[in-house]
Amino acid sequence: MDLLATTSTVAVSCYALLSAAYKSMQMAYALPMDRSPVSDELVGFDPLPSVDVIVPSFNEDPSALSACLASIASQQYAGKLRVYVVDDGSANRDVVVPVHGAFAGDPRFNFILLDKNVGKRKAQIVAIRRSSGDLVLNVDSDTTLASDVVTKLALKMQDPAVGAAMGQLAASNRSDTWLTRLIDMEYWLACNEERAAQARFGAVMCCCGPCAMYRRSALLLLLDQYETQLFRGKPSDFGEDRHLTILMLKAGLRTEYVPDAIAATIVPDRLGPYLRQQLRWARSTFRDTLLALRLLPSLDRYLTLDVVGQNLGPLLLALSVLAGLAQFVLTATVPWSAVVMIASMTIIRCSVAAFRARQL
Template sequence: MYLLDTTSTAAISIYALLSTAYKSMQVLYARPVDGPAVSAEPVETRPLPAVDVIVPSFNEDPGILSACLASIADQDYPGELRVYVVDDGSRNREAIVRAHDSYSRDPRFSFILLPENVGKRKAQVAAIGQSSGDLVLNVDSDSTIAFDVVSKLASKMRNPEVGAAMGQLTASNRGDTWLTKLIDMEYWLACNEERAAQARFGAVMCCCGPCAMYRRSALVSLLDQYETQLFRGKPSD
């Protein structure tokens, strides 16, 4: 027993030491640095990239989807903006019908109704296949975005060395319980430490799904792998 206790204590101590070292390095490398110049050409003379916003939806609450689309419609982005709302074979089409009724006269909005549920990835791919913008912004149907999100992300993407950018995530119910506060804290750490530190090495492992923008050329080159990705030998959707 004594040997087991000693081994357990040593393992926990080593884990704590490594975790502390990892977090310390993460904080250090998350500090902002001066990046490469976006382009020698003045920003004013370069055309703004066209942005396609893709919103996959499955059995979403009508009010929540409406709030999501309203936040996208209210973007201040001065360039071309198109929105593709994909209903992924919902059993109840009320949300998508209500959304269509609200935005059918808005030329920026297109609606895609899939005959059956195929999963988020394939729903996104269906919209990507119909879109043509320079940049693709994925937004979850239960998320709302600030009015300047597209402008800020597109500004970051003006740097040709950037293949993807993500927004700062905030839990809308963060004030409800201690658990939602912890979830919101995890969002903050993921955006402002983990991804920021990884970006210093040009190797961000993941852009959070609720609000992530990709350069189309980079996205299309990996689209087949994205759509058919497996986890433990099974489709990841």
């Protein structure tokens, strides 16, 4: 019992210290991003860059897909815009095709129907190889964009050293359940603290898939590496956005965050799907950590703390929880010190997030 209690206490204490240092540094670096003015004009391009929007779709709800495509059609972008919607062998194609038909009259839209499901990564690559725009914007099929997203992201891409840029994510179904409200808050933190701090050094570690723009010239150089990534000897079918971002950094390019390019995506409203999503994302984070570690000598020292915080923090927390559960099961005693510390940190983090996001 003493060993379990000690393990739980030490693990949660280390987690608290690491988390406090990490989050304090994160907030310190992120805060100036809130005050940074952004030019409203594309001054570095003449003519404006052409943009290809790629929307991979698999068994998407027709109403969600329709809202996604409508938001893309409504983009107020003065340059050339083309849209490639890739249906990845959906089983509900009979209800999805009419959605395609509603936009078929728009000459900017192109529809690609794959015979079988090949996964998001390969569906993206099919469209990338059929398109030719200077910039490539990936949009998830359950995501809607504010009307100025393409323009805002293209502004950031004026710098030729920038290989990728992401917008700010929000939960479009925030008001549905208590879980969707928490996820929306989680997204705000991930964007306006984590990504904003990383962007201070031009090294956003994951340009999130729902709304991420890439420079085609860089993308084509990395496409083979992206397409052939293996995990446990098999083609990888998860973590596309993180891996592609790391490849951009590895190539010596900057990756950026644009807080006023707003995209809203549908998030899980039940605990089961949410936990499966988080496990999938955690696998991606841990898998690409080794590749990220190789980049750290060329990046600011803050990014070392960032990678350690993202990977070691959850492991310490998990160790504390498991040791506490084992103590409760084996001895029928509650590890109150660990419970109080974890609860206190959770309340503080949520309160800070709610205050900064003006959700109180």
